Amino acid sequence: MGAAAATALAAGLLAAPQPAAAAQPRIHDIQGSTRLSPFDGERVTEVPGVVTAVRAFGSSRGFWLQDPTGDGDPRTSEGIFVFTGSRTPAVTVGDALRLTGTVGEYYPGGTAAGLQSVTQISGASWTVESSGNPLPAAFRLDAASLPNRYAPEPPGGGSIEELPLRPHSYALDRLESLEGMRVQVSDARVVGPSTSYNELWVTADPRENPTPRGGTLYASYRDQNGARIKVASLIPFAERPFPQADVGDRLTGTTAGPLDYDQFGGYEVQATELGTLDERGPGRERTRAQRADELAVATFNVENLSPADGDAKFARLAEILVDHLASPDIVALEEVQDDTGPVNDGVVSAGETLRKLTGAVAAAGGPSYAWRQIDPADGRDGGQPGGNIRVAFLYNPERVSFPDAPGGDAVTAAVPVRDAAGRAGLSVNPGRVSPLDPAWENSRKPLAAEFRFRGKPVFVVANHFASKGGDQALDGRFQPPARSSEVQRLAQAKTLGTWVKSLLELDRKAKVVVAGDLNDFGFSPALAALTDHGRTLTDLVELLPRGERYGYVHNGNSQVLDHILTSRGVGPADYDIVHVNAEFADQVSDHDPQVVRFRP
Template sequence: MRRTAAALATVLTAGLAGGVQTAAAAEPSTCGTPADHQIAEVQGSGGTSPVSGRTVRVEGVVTADFQRSDQLKGFFIQDPTPDTDPRTSDGLFVYSAAEVAEGDRVLVTGKAVEYNGLTELSPVSAVDVCGKGRVAPSRVRLPLADGAEPERYEGMLLRFGQRLTATETYTLGRYGEVTVAAGGRLFQPTDGHGSTQAETDARKLLVDDGSNVQNPDTIPYTDPRVLRIGDSAHGLTGVLGYGFGEYRLQPTRKAHFANTNRRPGRPRHVGGNVRVAAFNALNWFTTLGERGADTAEEQERQLTKLIAALRGLDADAVGLMEVENNGDTAVKALVDRLNQAAGAGTYTWVKHPHPGTDAIQVALIYKPAKVAPVGAPRSSQDPVFDRPPLVQTFRPASGRTPFTMIVNHFKSKGCSGADGPDEDQGDGQGCYNARRVAQAEAIGEIADGSQNPLVIGDLNSYAAEDPVEVLTGGGLVSQTKRFVRPDRRYSYVFDGQSGELDHALAGKSLSQQVTGTTIWHVNSDEPVFLDYNTEFNPPGFYRPDAFRSSDHDPILLGLRLR
């Protein structure tokens, strides 16, 4: 389970007084007992209620009803006659099952409390329906101007008239959540797109489903098709709540996402007479119950998807990451199934001379009819490598020009066991950056001693981070940077931010013979509940195809070799 803190940002459209339009503002109240506090007085101008712990009586119009047991078990009200202080919210959550409907004017008595950061009334001793009213949604935009905080809109009915793009679906199946952003998908600040973390946070908004239920029976935004990162919506409307560390919009109108990021059925054409790929296989294990599949059913589902992805790539040589380090057992099982689909003997593999002691290793498979190994495979005994690289020189079966694949999987950004220079330095590069820099330096030396080097793999470093700059500073050329548009240059999504963790860097001479490069976006844009796992994933969504075969997108290159 992953929960991440993020800032929501909104700005009122010019011309709206306080952002609230009230068709019923002039109607006299029909509540027999007057309120003793305005909602704005309960909310206050800060992060917590100034009357927290006190029983108050407020009047408002019901703007959203989420009272069912599988919802929030309460409703939102808003003052149709707001105060003039823009710092105070005019909306409030009421934790109560008392029967109300949207548009009811109600008088509510209850204790003002802060529940996990949300100002609400709980417990509630009385809810009196005393008429009808209407509150129009405040028109807001992302990001919020002048450093204003979203707290001013907590509990209020809002409408986002701008186009907002889905930028994270990791918790869509588990909690019914999707993160959207203004100005298109969000990128990691260290990926070289020119944004800071603060600017990135200010552009995003979490959209929830009005429920705290895990694994909802109906997953939002999956009919008639599953939502992909990059799809977009206009006019999102709902009330702004808070919970689990962040502000969240609870929709009051069904959101419709346009299919603005269509699934790529096949990789883009890359040309050349030799096709080379890099693919993180997301813990392909033949041993059940370890990092990969837990059951034989899951293993079969995983293998089916991996084969679909490899068949779609149709590469002549593929560097693989996250293959179980159990000799040749896992890689052989993959090749055997691949050859069942592609034809006997279509692929074979390079035996890793020094796979290391980590639970996973890098691997290299190839088509012997297309490329032939030149010399024995190599690796490195340098203790800087957790997962030693696999180095193999090939030549085209119909040519003489050699090229050397250097397959890598650098140390991850996780902080377990990190100390000294490997601790997070607060520069956005995560833990173990010093280790990855040292690994990049060692790979640079291997590349310098190789014929036409091609450094590929999961470097666990975004495009503008130190390890990648070490490699490019040493003369290697990023092929994705040459051939892939900046807005399509990503292979992984973490915390709602896309970035390029997987790389293909060629020596200068080989770079001149690269005819094209693409990142096949079959994984990072797809919801996680489409993968091979059976836990928490509704069975109706599984397909025996390449989509969500991993959490990383594969890279494909074309080489014109004589």
């Protein structure tokens, strides 16, 4: 044992050496040519390599070791993570080591999460043979090195863990073949804004499905965009604060470090060298004001809003509604919580939440909005425990009237009916759509309402479909990933679609607007069922140019989850997704609002 290792062992920073095993492989032997190490569970000895980076913070400390020689096989990684737990490893970048430890496959989030594993060495001891060695050159990630195809798919689907890696054929295979190795991106465009966890997303291929504002579009289940890479930093923040980047900005120069994999976004560069932020992204948008004879209907997910949020959030939301959305006549709100927010105390009313929001709007120079909503049964609508999340309507009584029809509550359905004059209406107004249907179990129920604009009825349904929780990850080990949450959204779409059809059967020219966070893509089965493939409703986002069909950014993919759908009776409409949140590090919600303007 060398002097440095002996000192570290004495300080309790290293695990006590275990009996030596016969295996003396190099790192590429340990990594192997699949996603699973052929040495999994075995103790290996005298593994050579150079320390390329150290993670000296958090509960998953350790360092990356890379073999500067290698075997020339593009399938076998020459880098590996050495896990030391909560102990800071006594190594320095540039140290050449001989290391002994136990090989294992670590599954972020546990094996049930369905993610790929990280091959690592734990319980390690080592000797330092020399210091100050040059680091292996970083592998360049770019359009040439990352294949267009995303991942292999076993016949019938399933795990790709044991498939031989084909780094020249699939992006995920390329990245897996570089696990633990030094990689770099150069002059990279930001496609996912910085988060509170000090992470951002860049693209290594600027030509991959670009949006007009600098993002990368997720346009179909086959457009996974394998050039997206997450960037974190190993540089102490006191030395180099993490950049606060928006979509469309750039990290100029070189960003380099070992390639890691985590449970919240797959492959990421743990940067030891971080490019310089070039703030060239576009600013926040403003939509035009509706004309006197136009009705403006908006949808806005306000992200778990409750009085527990500070005044600043209410003020920011009000600014968006007034200055960026031009004070729509009707707003379908999603993620409105009860008056005590996440406190699980049985409170279900949301009057204080909505009072604070409408008060902030008035203070920002907007209209004195009225609201309509229905309190859910305690703990029955999903969302944050204790929050009693629901959808709600704001409306401007100076422009829109609301013909209340009493009787709506958490379990009473709004049924399309004919009124005394033979016109289509609702049995209760507002009212929930089929609230007892199993499709809405532990999920927000749609809220239907009839408004009057210039004396003409307009029916609006606010929605927040079941979330994507439980779906397998895009970059996980199961390909293609199963979308288990889709089952409930498809049932919800069919239920709501049937309700809309029943209203249109009473009046085929009825003006119906279905709006909200449907938690699914325009190309999904749920949207096809809800619109009846465009025969009953038109999904307005599909009328936009392809590159503009997004209002949400997840792991560097610009995508659409919120929608406004209209019946044929609405006629020509002016539709806008107003980009004010999703692309920005400083965001008050993770969703962009949308608005449609039309003449009833």
